[in-house]
Amino acid sequence: MTAASATLRTGTAAGRGTLLAAILASGMVFLDSTVVNVALPRLGADLGATVADLQWTINGYALMLAAFVLLGGALGDRFGRRRVFLYGVLWFALASVLCGLAQGTGWLIVARILQGAGGALLTPGSLSVLQASFHPDDRGRAIGTWAGLSGVSTAIGPFVGGWLIDTLSWRWIFFVNVVLAVPLVLIALRWMPESRDEDVGRRGAPGHRRRFDVLGALLGALGLAGITYALIDAPGRGATAPPVLGAVLVGVVAAAAFVLVERRRGEGAMLPPTLFRSRRFTVLNAFTVAVYAALGGFTFFLAVYLQNVVGWSALRTGLATLPMTLLLLVGSARAGALAGRIGPRLPLAVGPVVAAAGLLLLRGVGPGASYWTDVLPGVALFGLGLTLVVAPLTASVLAAVADRFAGVASGFNNAASRAGGLLAVAALPLLVGLSGTGYEQAAELTHAYRGALFWCAGLLVAAALLAGLLLTGAPAADPNAAPGNRDERQG
Incomplete structure (x- = not known):
């Protein structure tokens, strides 16, 4: 199915079914991404995990997703978006069962790696199916609905995940994916149309550059x-x-x-070097790595610290960052509109500084902390700063390249964000001296937590400097523009 044959309408049963399947799939991935950090102290104690084991529990998944998400999108284009999407859902669900059944850290890490591979097939599919299947007149509404309801699933994730951990077991944050996957597959098989790019891989055809790499x-x-x-x-x-x-x-x-x-x-x-002729594209992706490294490091340490030092439950820990998610849901569209009027440079320079201020406030949280006076102000500042960044960043990345590179540019920026979080979770414990079972020792974890947040704040300030100093001028319309003109537009 090509764009010209995309005929689904949002008011039909097939349109509603396809949209529901995409929303359930995104909800499954978003739920997993928001609650695994919260589960780390419980699963660590249950399985006798070291800090390195906890790092690999997060990074095994992130590594596969960062490395193979572009390939997953290409597989859908070649062999059929619905087919690859469904394979991804089934793979992700089966790997989730293996995660929930884990009897040791090695088992869990391997299962998380497999889960990340399933996510690499599933993640690009949920949006590309909507893009390829819906009539152009309804496509914007369908994608907007998908984005909004997927955001709601992200918002309720900490509540659901924390409740499952406290009430049942950390294992249920993985088993719940099967509860979502079963109706998802049935709905997709009944209503979701198949689509593929027929010319992908043909030498000389317009789509040949999307071949497998x-x-x-x-x-x-x-x-x-x-x-x-x-x-x-x-x-x-x-x-x-x-x-x-x-x-x-x-x-x-x-x-x-x-x-x-x-x-x-x-x-x-897979990643055409032509893209990096755009200095703006290169700077924005370096910016992305820094911001999402700070986000990944912050969420990794905060979840463990609030439970093992402050003494909060998994549910309360999960809800602690809810204002950040709500700010993103409510404010991202407004931040995008603001950047459209005044340009992205100011939001991308100010946002990380505001977020860094929030992290510096959170360094003072300790045992007996009050959520309302000690945690909420820092979380709210961090969320406000992130809200100023996310929508303008996405729009700026797409504006920095020619339209024909929009898909790969968006995919690479997504991979860059995941790679940033991956590297932060790997590097920060080394930088702050946390190893072995130190995450279970209050004094050692407190020292590491405060050091980690300081490093994360530094990354955000570096991102702000990148944006403020290097995002001058207007974005280039085409990274293949003549070098003599391109530099002035981006310089």
């Missing part, structure tokens, strides 16, 4: 995995231990090979 995806994953392994393993083995140095070498060589392969393949690559 399996080698690029594998090299990207290996580069991220090598660096991540070294950062996580260094506290226990020592920075000069042969496994750590070997992992660094593998990561660096794989990353260099990735760049060479992508450059050689040009527009046939």
Whole structure:
């Protein structure tokens, strides 16, 4: 099905069914992403986990998603978006069952890696199905509904997840995915139409640059995995231990090979080098890595700290960051409109500074803290700052490249955000000296928590400087524009 044959209408049974399936799929992924951090203290105690085990519980999933989400989108284009979407849902659900049944940390980490691979098939599919299936007159309404209700699932995630952890077990944050997956699959099989790009992969056809780039995806994953392994393993083995140095070498060589392969393949690559002729695109993605590294590090440490030091329940911990999500839901559209009127530079420079101020406030939280006076002000500031950033950032990334690169640019920016969180969770415990079972020791965790939030605030300030100093001028209309004109427009 091409764009011209997209005929679903939102008022029909097929349209409502397709939209519901996409919303349930996104809700499944968003629920998982919001509650696993909250579950870390409980599953850590239950399975006898070390800090490194907790890091891999988060990063095994994030690694696969960051590395293979672009490939997952290409698979849908080639073999059918509904087919790959459904494979992703089933894979994700089965891996979730394995997570919930885990009897040790090794089992859990492998299951989380498998879950991330399923997510890489599922995540791009939920939106691409809507884009390809709905009539142009209804497409905006369908995507808007999907975005709004997916946001609601994100907002209720901490409540549902915290309640499941406190009432039943941390294992149920994974088992609940099956409850969502079963009706999702039945609805998709009944109502969701199949679609694919018929010309993908044909030499000379308009879509040929979206061919599979399996080698690029594998090299990207290996580069991220090598660096991540070294950062996580260094506290226990020592920075000069042969496994750590070997992992660094593998990561660096794989990353260099990735760049060479992508450059050689040009527009046939998973990540066309043409995109980086736009300085604005490059700066915005560096900005993305810094902001989402701060977000990933903050949420990782806060969830463990509030339970193991402050003494809160999983439910109360999950609800602690709810104002941040609500601010994003209510304010993102307004922030996007503001950036449309005044340009993205000011929101992208001010937002991270506001968020950094929130993190510095949260460094003072300690045992016996009051939510309303000690936690809420910092969370609200952080959420306000993030709200100023998210919508303008997405719009700016798309505006920085030609329209024909919109899909890959959006996908790469999504991968960059996940890679930022991945690297932060890997690096911060090393930087603040947290290892072994130190997360269960109040004094050691307090020192690490305060140090980690300071580093996260620093990342946000660095992002603000990137935006303020380098996002000058208007975005280029085409990254293939003549170099003499492109630099002035982006400089």
